[in-house]
Amino acid sequence: xxxxxxxxxxxxxxxxxTAIGLRNAGFTVDTANxxxxxxxxxxxxxxxxxxxxxxxxGLDGLEVCRAIRRTSTVPIVMLTARxxxxxxxxxxxxxxxxxxxxxxEVPELVARVRATLRRSQHVPGDVDGAAASSIQFGPLSIDxxxxxxxxxxxxxxxxxxxxxxxxxLVGHHGQVLSRDVLLDRIWGYDYLGDSRxxxxxxxxxxxxxxxxxxxxxxxxxxRGAGYKAAR
Numbered sequence: 171x172x173x174x175x176x177x178x179x180x181x182x183x184x185x186x187x188t189a190i191g192l193r194n195a196g197f198t199v200d201t202a203n204x205x206x207x208x209x210x211x212x213x214x215x216x217x218x219x220x221x222x223x224x225x226x227x228g229l230d231g232l233e234v235c236r237a238i239r240r241t242s243t244v245p246i247v248m249l250t251a252r253x254x255x256x257x258x259x260x261x262x263x264x265x266x267x268x269x270x271x272x273x274x275e276v277p278e279l280v281a282r283v284r285a286t287l288r289r290s291q292h293v294p295g296d297v298d299g300a301a302a303s304s305i306q307f308g309p310l311s312i313d314x315x316x317x318x319x320x321x322x323x324x325x326x327x328x329x330x331x332x333x334x335x336x337x338x339l340v341g342h343h344g345q346v347l348s349r350d351v352l353l354d355r356i357w358g359y360d361y362l363g364d365s366r367x368x369x370x371x372x373x374x375x376x377x378x379x380x381x382x383x384x385x386x387x388x389x390x391x392x393r394g395a396g397y398k399a400a401r
Contacts, residue, residue, distance in 0.1 A: 173218040173287055174198040178208030178234065179249065180226050184272075188221070191276030192283070205229025209237055216244060219287055221279075224250040224261070232264045239265035243330050245290045247282060249274075258370050267331050268357060268367065285358030290330065307340045307399065308388055310379060321379060331356065332375045339389060339399040348396035372397055 175197045179185040182203070189199045200217060202208035205226040212220065220238065224231040235246055248261045248269040261269050268286055270279055305312040311320045317333055319326045328336065334356050339347060347355075349365040357367060372391075376383040390400055 172196070172198075174200065174215075175219050175221060175283065176200050176202070176208065176211055176217040177221045178202045178205065178211075178226065178231070179221070179223045180204055181223075188276065188279065191280060195280045195284075197283070205231065205234045208234055212238060212242075216242065219245045219247065219283060219290070221247050221249060221283070222266070224248055224257070232260060235261070235264040235266055239329075245286045245330070247286055258366050259373075262329075262331070262367075262370050262374055265329050267329070289334070289356070289358045305337070305340055307343070309381075310336075310340075310388070312337065312340065319379070326378050328375070328378060331371055332378065335371055335375055336379065336389075339397060343399040344401040346392045346395045346398045351396070368397075 175192055177185060177189055177192070177199055179188065179201070180203050185201055185203065189201055192199045200211055200215065202211045205228045208220075208222070208226070209229065222231045222234055226234065229237075231248060231250075235248070238244065238246065245268075246266045248266045249272060250257055250261070250269055251272040258269060267289075268282060270282055303313070303315045305314065309321050311323075313319070314337060317330075319328055319333065319336065335352065338352065338355055349368045352368045353365070356371075372389060373383075376386050376389055380386045380388055388400055389397060391397055
């Protein structure tokens with residue numbers, strides 16, 4: 171896979187080992203040791219994916235993530251030593267697509283990077299077995315090709331992950347999709363994934379598309395089974 175990775179990591183040993191592992195896997199790797207340098211590298215030569223440590227000097231990883239998201243939809247994977255649910259929520263809210271907990275094994279990280287890159291190149295559109303360029307789902311109007319969503323004529327800003335999750339659920343409306351299935355179809359893996367990714371992403375999606383996210387009518391939970399888009 172010929173892709174360029176920007177690795178923003180302040181720990182020199184982690185940065186060096188990770189960069190070597192990614193290069194050995196066939197990636198071109200650019201590195202930065204703090205948030206401001208990472209943003210400068212990103213703006214000078216936009217990569218195919220950003221690996222971004224959360225705890226960075228100067229600008230932390232969340233601030234860098236938000237800054238990148240203001241101009242780009244490039245995939246972002248956060249590297250964090252803190253994997254509490256609140257950190258996952260904040261990272262995804264900032265615009266990250268995934269996170270990897272430290273300490274990590276390089277082969278696992280490479281697999282996650284490859285899965286995220288594959289997902290970023292995939293355009294969803296298989297709705298009830300037929301390709302669809304647009305979907306009307308209750309008050310939501312979804313332009314699959316244009317990757318835009320509006321509710322009652324008002325545009326809704328979704329991240330890449332939130333958009334793909336919405337299209338996947340709506341494309342199988344009435345069908346329960348388990349967390350493992352969603353991890354496989356949206357994040358591109360199952361055994362490497364964390365089901366909290368699904369729960370947090372669904373929560374963020376509901377906050378944006380539901381009239382009352384505390385009482386969802388469009389994306390509903392099926393206890394013990396998963397999630398589904400209501401008919």
